[in-house]
Amino acid sequence: MIRMFHVVKSYGPPGPPALNDLTCHIRKGEMVYLMGPSGAGKTTFLRLIYAADFPSSGQVLVAGRNVAKLRESSIPYLRRNIGVVFQDFKLLAGRTVFDNVALTLEVLGKSRKEITRRVHDALGEVGMHAKASAHPVELSGGEQQRVAIARALVGDPTVLLADEPTGNLDPSMSGEILELIRRVNLRGATVVVATHDPRLVASHPRRVIELNRGRIVADSGGKAA
Amino acid sequence: MTGAPLYFFRRALANIAGERTATGLTLSVVTISFLIFGVYVTIAQNAAHFMSDFAGRVQIVFDLRRDADALAGEALASKLRAEPQVAEARYVSPADALDRLRRDLTHAPDLLHALTESPLPASVEVTLKAEYRERPDIARLIERYAHAPIVDAVDAGDEFMDAFTRVLAGIWVAGVVIGAFLMVSAVFIVANTIRLTIIRRRGEIENMRLVGATNAFVKAPFLIEGILVGATGALAAAGGLYLLYRFILVPVAVSAPVISVFTGFEPVFLPWRDLAGASGSVRSWAGSARSCRSAGI
Ligand SMILES: Nc1ncnc2c1ncn2[C@@H]1O[C@H](COP(=O)(O)OP(=O)(O)O)[C@@H](O)[C@H]1O
Ligand SMILES: [Mg+2]
DSSP states (O other): EEEEEEOOOOOOSSSSOSSEEEEEEEOOTTTEEEOOTTTTTTHHHHHHHHHHHHOOOEEEEEETTGGGGGOOOGGHHHHHHEEEEETTOOOOOOOHHHHHHHHHHHHTTHHHHHHHHHHHHHHHHTTTGTTTTOOOOSOOOHHHHHHHHHHTTTTTTTTTESSSSTTSSHHHHHHHHHHHHHHHHHHTTTEEEEEOHHHHHHHHHHHHEETTTTTEEEEEOOOOO | SSSSSSHHHHHHHHHHHHTTHHHHHHHHHHHHHHHHHHHHHHHHHHHHHHHHHHHHHHHEEEEEEOOHHHHHHHHHHHHHHHHEEEEEEEEEEEEEEHHHHHHHTOTHHHHHHSSSSSEEEEEEEEOOOHHHHHHHHHHHHHHHHSSSSTTTEEEEEEEHHHHHHHHHHHHHHHHHHHHHHHHHHHHHHHHHHHHHHHHHHHHHHHHHHHTTHHHHHHHHHHHHHHHHHHHHHHHHHHHHHHHHHHIIHHHHHHHHHHHSHHHHHHHHOOTTHHHTHHHHHHHHHHHHHHHHHHHOO
């Protein structure tokens, strides 16, 4: 589902590259942890997958499409298959919970009726149905992350990317969020969770790709790509 | 483009409703710049109108000798009428001249009451065609007729015309410069106001892009918002301009001595079609498009 071939990503000559000759293969339906200390290149890895950045050299393939060669106008269509969840939630303060989740479907041009039905389903799945008309400021961090997950899954993505999704949450909250992400994976989505928290991995062991200084230093489940 | 136009319209209205202070600020800036521009256009319009009105009234007056009779006067008038530069030439008898003076001095009718015979000379008044109102044309005509036997004196009003033309030329140059400056600053202000709006909404734009919004989808609500705010601002400015015109320009113009000399000069209110219509929305639309581009969306 996601393949990288000799990917180098450099943000400019002074520093070392953020990703350095990286090759890996994440299969369809897999759930993978991307581990490593701060600055290892985890965020960069994820950004290359949803075309927020492009490799300096090498290839990134997502669902068979070469992201590095994607035309600017095709990027939106790639992203419609990818849900992204961030450490800081990135919800719109001016919109209600319902409207934040609805954005994913509005972009697809769905009818009001379909949007209403699917948003309520998604909010039900993450247990936020009762707070549909609340604004993000009225929610706890864990609740905000649930809404962000609802926004990511409401479009039925084939890939879910989570960048330190529990980084701002206390441990009990983290467990609940991870459980929701695991459920998205069980529904068939390929999931990549970037984290530097070993406890998270321990609570729900899966394949771990370990990055350090832009290189893969360990991979618990990768065959040669 | 994905999504129904109605959706974009709803989003634009929601954006406006959600940021009333910012929208109000944008609207005031748009209104004020359009109003300033409109005041300029109105003044320029009226200066042009006044000038053509004035130029049309400039006459060459040939005062006739006392011994010239009406027949000789009419003959001179018809000879002048045959000149290619002349629009109209009219013989004015001493009695006609006195009548006219009486009419002009209605405030003091007693002053002229005692007169039985006109103290004024007969004359031939000549109006030139619009394309022959330049100084050399006037001079040429005067040269041809000033020495005719019945002509006593010539009043060409040309010295005044010269000064007047020079002043007007100056006003026009200043007007073009000021007008261009106002145009540019209005576009600049509107474009920047919209750019600020986009910067304020950066989070929203990022979210839209993240979930796969196309460029057109991201831009459409901003463009609609720009058109709505721009059109409202233009309309408000046009309303304000009309009030200024109606309650300031008209009374001032009517009571100003230099203007009231020419009875029948009416200030015009023309910029409707320039201001309220296409230009308002088109300009703010262009502004939003440009700001979108420079904000990188
Ligand atoms: N936009 C950027 N400009 C310059 N350097 C960057 C940028 N983003 C990340 N980096 C650098 O790339 C390296 C990897 O960063 P990142 O992918 O954010 O790591 P992680 O998410 O694992 O903490 C770091 O050294 C970081 O300083
Ligand atoms: Mg990171």
